[in-house]
Amino acid sequence: MGCELRNRVEAVEPYRIDAQGMHHRQLNETIRAALSAGYREIILDNVNGQRYIGAGISTPAYIEINGVPGNDLAVFMNGPTIRVHGNGQDGIANTMNSGTVIVDGSAGDVLGYGMRGGRLFVRGDVGYRVGIHMKEYREQVPVLVVGGRAGAFCGEYMAGGVLVVLGLDRLPGQPLTGDYLATGMHGGVIYLRGRVAEHLLGKEVQMFDLNDQDWKLLGGLLDEFGNYFGVDAAELKKDQYTKLLPVSHRPYGRLYVS
Amino acid sequence: MRSLLPPEYIVRIDQDRCRRCGRCVRNCGFGALSFEHSFWHRAKELFQGSTEDLQKVIAHVEEYVPDRVVADNRKCVQCHYCVTHCPEGAINIEPNPLAYKANHYWLPHYQKNIVKQAESGGMILTGSGNDKPYFSYFDHLVLDACQVTNPSIDPLREPMELRTYLGSRPKALEIEQDSDGEPVLKTKLTPQVKLEIPIVFAAMSYGAISLNAQKALAMAAKECGVLMNTGEGGMHRDLYPYADHIIGQVASGRFGVNPEYLERAAMLEIKIGQGAKPGIGGHLPGEKVDEEVSRTRMIPVGSDALSPAPHHDIYSIEDLAQLISALKEATAYTKPVGVKIAAVHNVAAIASGIARAGADVIYIDGFRGGTGATPMIIRDHVGIPIELALAAVDDRLRQEGIRNQVSLIAAGGIRHSGDVAKAIALGADAVAIGTAALIAMGCHVCQQCFSGNCSWGIATQRPELTRHLNPEEAGQRLANLLRGWALELKEILGSLGINAIESLRGSRLRLRGVGLSEQDLEILGVKPAGR
Ligand code: SF4
């Protein structure tokens, strides 16, 4: 399925960078240089915590990362596809505009902060405050899919976009998310595989059943998830899902007097 | 609940002068003025042709009221738009002397707020800056001048340099020789932005203020070679031609922030705090998010724009360093990245951390700084004066040997060029002005910016009101103000016997304190007058 992704960008030979011992500034400069030289496929080996990979890049490109990229992967990114063969750290897809990030392993806190477009797929678990303040505008609708569990404050302040938590590979008794789920949410939609205990929810949202339109959207995302990670999407679709919606998109009205 | 609030103001219309043109009625953003319709209007409504109708009409003759302008005093906020624009000078607005019984402790202001809260159970919202009678350090600092022993300079005849660069400076310059033996600079300089006058316009977002007001600021910034600041509302496409003179703000809501925005701006600023509301987030109510604001902020029409109190990717100096680096990486290290904070108790230590986090500019906003909307209790009781904060930060950065790493912008209550000169002598590289700029555009500091009803067309998105502000004219007023202040700054430099603003920067020896305590003087690093 990697090949399918590669075909999306112009076929030129890939540019390989050994990131071993490289400072992030040097690594990112090399990536920018490769892109301006016309390379559209870049493979980074031995990545070990270098930050800001893909920062603000607006050139269409496919970047494959072998190793663990550091914080703020794909921050302000606009278009490229990044595939991480490994775990990710904090702040992936921070204020991302468009593009796709696929993480084979687990990832850290504050993923997709202020993300306004593009897609982030994480196969494993994610940390706190994931999807915080995601927002959409017209055709730009950010999508964040978590294969495993999410920590507390998931979807906090969410103003738009689609957030999915599948909770795969959970140990018995482990909750799908931490508490304060969707607190302050005032736009967008969250899909959960299964249900969460009522007390985990922020006071601004309620649980709903899925309608046909939801299934169309979620079904497509599950197929995509299955494709990326070799998971049987048909199996996933057999499960029960819950939808979280804000009850008002003005959670903070009526607080003030003038 | 029935309101027990007395009107704060009484609007008096001189009916002899008024020629009933209706301008005031149409223009008041707060709907305080209306026409009382005459007998003839009522009569026309009542008379449908029958004799019975005629009876009704006659009954109304007794209540005959001439066509005239009447005011709903409760709605008046004393923004003076009508007073300024009445062609006959027929309007006068006075404080209501009988609103509250005089009391030196329970001032009307406190009584009023208690009644409001008793009626609503809400937080008191306000706009503009802290108006409470706190001590002003600027008013207790005076500048030096040359007499006899060193000559002053006449700025009308001799060149005076106000040009200022914002950005990080290297500790030292390394020079090497090229093959021809010519000296070339070896040190790689970090990006700088140029100001022809050491003044920038404070951040005011599209949404908080109108596009016309933003355009006026942008035009003036371009004309005067200074900078305006988008605030956190994104950059409207009409401002693109001025982008070289625009600071692009990145705030916790990340509204309008995308790679294009980062690319366009001349400089970037991470907004952590604001003097009028330290530690408080922002909230643009859905009513103000119309089609254009929605496009610029990139959020749906009518949805609330919430800026969280903190950036949720910044919980430490290390995290701040990360966002600074991310912005620099995203713009390939081509522009300075600043950080704006409110002046709070530990501002010196915080600023040191920000400098070490890699910021090129630190913007410190004192407790007199303005805002579009904030709870009044925060505006009036949180934060410290800019004079003290600035002196403390400049001291600390010098002590640590990192003053060169950052430029300092001081803001929060700069009212005239004297304040500018004093701030620069205390250690600022430049100052920012917000309220002063609004006043130049017409604002009468009525503090109702949060209401969206600004009659002056500044803090509103209502098209019938934004029309009141002509961007070209307002831009010219702003440019005139800056020109006036620049001339005055040159006079001040001349009288100090120096010919460049650089020579005044951090030169606290040229300041003296009048009526300040020993401790104040120590913090400000200035001597008392007479010493
Ligand atoms: S603007 Fe002046 S003259 Fe015109 S209606 Fe109002 S008070 Fe009368």
Ligand code: SF4
């Ligand atoms: S901007 Fe308008 S609403 Fe705000 S203080 Fe000035 S005149 Fe009043």
